[in-house]
Amino acid sequence: MGIAVEAEDLRRTYRSRTGWARARRTEVDAVRGISFSIERGELFGLLGPNGAGKTTTIKMLNTLLIPTSGRARVCGYDVVADTREVRRRIGYVFGGDRGLYDRLSGLDNLRYFAELYGVPPREQKRRIGELLDLVRLTGRERERVEGYSRGMRQRLHIARGLLHRPEVLFLDEPSIGVDPVAARELRGAVADLAAAGTTVLLTTHYMAEADELCDRIAVIADGAIQALGTPAELRARAAGRVGTREPTLEDAYVAIVQPS
Amino acid sequence: MSGLRLLTVGGVIAYRALFNWTTPGMFVGTLLVGPLFQLLFFAYLGRQLQVADDRFYIVGNAVLAASLACVFGGTMAVGNERRYGTLGHVLLSPRSRTAIFLGRAVPYAGNGLLIAVTTLTGGALLLGLRVPPGALPGLALALAVGSLSCACFGLALGAVGLRLRDIWVVSNVSVAVLLLFTGVNVPAAALPGWMAAAGRFLPITHAAEAARVLAAGRGIGAALPAIGREVAVGAAYAVLAAALLTVFEAESRRRASLDTL
Numbered sequence: 001m002g003i004a005v006e007a008e009d010l011r012r013t014y015r016s017r018t019g020w021a022r023a024r025r026t027e028v029d030a031v032r033g034i035s036f037s038i039e040r041g042e043l044f045g046l047l048g049p050n051g052a053g054k055t056t057t058i059k060m061l062n063t064l065l066i067p068t069s070g071r072a073r074v075c076g077y078d079v080v081a082d083t084r085e086v087r088r089r090i091g092y093v094f095g096g097d098r099g100l101y102d103r104l105s106g107l108d109n110l111r112y113f114a115e116l117y118g119v120p121p122r123e124q125k126r127r128i129g130e131l132l133d134l135v136r137l138t139g140r141e142r143e144r145v146e147g148y149s150r151g152m153r154q155r156l157h158i159a160r161g162l163l164h165r166p167e168v169l170f171l172d173e174p175s176i177g178v179d180p181v182a183a184r185e186l187r188g189a190v191a192d193l194a195a196a197g198t199t200v201l202l203t204t205h206y207m208a209e210a211d212e213l214c215d216r217i218a219v220i221a222d223g224a225i226q227a228l229g230t231p232a233e234l235r236a237r238a239a240g241r242v243g244t245r246e247p248t249l250e251d252a253y254v255a256i257v258q259p260s
Numbered sequence: 261m262s263g264l265r266l267l268t269v270g271g272v273i274a275y276r277a278l279f280n281w282t283t284p285g286m287f288v289g290t291l292l293v294g295p296l297f298q299l300l301f302f303a304y305l306g307r308q309l310q311v312a313d314d315r316f317y318i319v320g321n322a323v324l325a326a327s328l329a330c331v332f333g334g335t336m337a338v339g340n341e342r343r344y345g346t347l348g349h350v351l352l353s354p355r356s357r358t359a360i361f362l363g364r365a366v367p368y369a370g371n372g373l374l375i376a377v378t379t380l381t382g383g384a385l386l387l388g389l390r391v392p393p394g395a396l397p398g399l400a401l402a403l404a405v406g407s408l409s410c411a412c413f414g415l416a417l418g419a420v421g422l423r424l425r426d427i428w429v430v431s432n433v434s435v436a437v438l439l440l441f442t443g444v445n446v447p448a449a450a451l452p453g454w455m456a457a458a459g460r461f462l463p464i465t466h467a468a469e470a471a472r473v474l475a476a477g478r479g480i481g482a483a484l485p486a487i488g489r490e491v492a493v494g495a496a497y498a499v500l501a502a503a504l505l506t507v508f509e510a511e512s513r514r515r516a517s518l519d520t521l
């Protein structure tokens with residue numbers, strides 16, 4: 001199988017200055033020594049409260065941020081030394097309303113990013129058509145993105161992340177603000193991708209989603225991994241804490257991030 | 261080959277994505293009608309004060325007409341990534357930053373050329389300026405080079421705009437500075453020395469000089485040195501824009517200093 005993503009003692013400190021005349025320096029240790037590895041084709045979940053360091057971890061893996069210390073490799077390439085090789089192999093989907101050119105149609109957004117992400121010109125049209133079908137935007141692709149609903153934007157984000165057939169896909173809260181039907185479709189699409197061999201790193205706040213999709217889950221809080229295992233292993237940890245009923249992943253999550 | 265495609269096709273899509281003034285009303289009003297009235301204003305003022313002849317004002321203001329679209333366009337071409345939150349997605353591209361960002365200047369330069377030609381034609385017709393037909397190809401070249409160097413100047417401002425929230429203030433001041441320092445409306449010889457000296461490092465100055473030489477019927481040979489200087493100024497701003505983008509990207513990866521998402 002092989003390893004797709006490897007993080008070794010990754011750390012990231014943000015230093016920021018606030019104020020001007022009497023500048024105050026603040027330091028935030030957002031990620032404090034995280035190590036894990038993801039197998040090729042694995043669907044790996046990263047769960048944790050807001051501010052736990054999930055996005056920071058992903059940004060170190062996708063080359064947008066350089067780790068303060070530690071090392072990481074994606075498909076065997078170092079994220080600091082071989083950025084170009086890493087970028088060719090990864091896709092990144094970041095949940096939210098922004099990140100698209102509102103004045104362009106969905107189709108033109110995809111055309112532009114196909115160019116940027118190195119999709120060969122002769123394949124662009126077919127690839128974009130396939131993805132529009134996959135995210136069910138066919139028929140709406142010529143409308144300006146400014147008129148898209150939250151869910152449509154989210155689906156366009158996903159199509160963009162897949163343009164260049166990435167080997168590793170980072171999904172940072174892809175289901176945020178998406179209605180239940182669309183969220184279910186999204187889960188189906190993610191499961192299909194993983195079944196077809198794409199490695200997926202997913203962050204989400206929806207425990208049922210993580211439980212259903214993920215092969216393994218790491219729970220992080222305060223920048224450190226608090227637990228790592230299959231959903232069943234994590235659920236088993238909460239046994240006995242919830243009376244006689246079967247513990248859910250949510251029970252396990254709460255027990256991990258809020259130990260009594 | 262594919263780098264060329266990124267420059268051209270990519271540049272045009274980015275133009276439509278990031279330029280705010282593409283609606284017909286905005287375009288005609290701000291970019292075509294405005295500069296023509298500015299040309300008329302300075303030409304009549306010049307007649308009144310008898311500082312220089314019509315040709316001086318018509319040709320100079322036609323070259324300058326491109327500056328509004330090019331300076332603000334160039335600024336938008338990079339700076340507006342911030343507004344849409346798309347910068348991170350662009351920086352995830354494995355492709356050359358130079359091809360991605362410098363290609364964006366080209367549509368604005370074409371836009372500027374169109375505006376300059378329209379302004380020159382309109383001004384010449386309204387004020388009765390005769391331009392020798394043989395000078396037209398050279399004039400088109402001078403206008404094109406002026407527009408391109410102005411767009412590269414705008415890109416450099418746009419790069420600064422990735423870090424500076426209020427870059428539009430700088431763009432506004434730049435347009436006013438171009439009006440004064442380039443010697444378009446006040447002959448360079450009549451400007452304070454430092455202003456004329458600063459003008460030599462700004463876009464438009466040398467293109468306007470070349471265009472005047474050509475409109476006077478002195479032939480392309482006499483205009484080439486000034487065109488060469490305009491090319492050099494434009495190239496310097498292109499290199500500056502590329503350098504700023506490289507430095508800001510590298511710095512952002514270390515210090516999270518850009519709004520990458």
Ligand SMILES: Nc1ncnc2c1ncn2[C@@H]1O[C@H](COP(=O)(O)OP(=O)(O)O)[C@@H](O)[C@H]1O
Binds near residue numbers: 028053055057516
């Ligand atoms: N650019 C930044 N500058 C300073 N602090 C930041 C920056 N980005 C994130 N942080 C801080 O780092 C911590 C982790 O943030 P993040 O990785 O976004 O967490 P998560 O994605 O798990 O919610 C938070 O305390 C957050 O405030």
Ligand SMILES: [Mg+2]
Binds near residue numbers: 056172
């Ligand atoms: Mg986050």
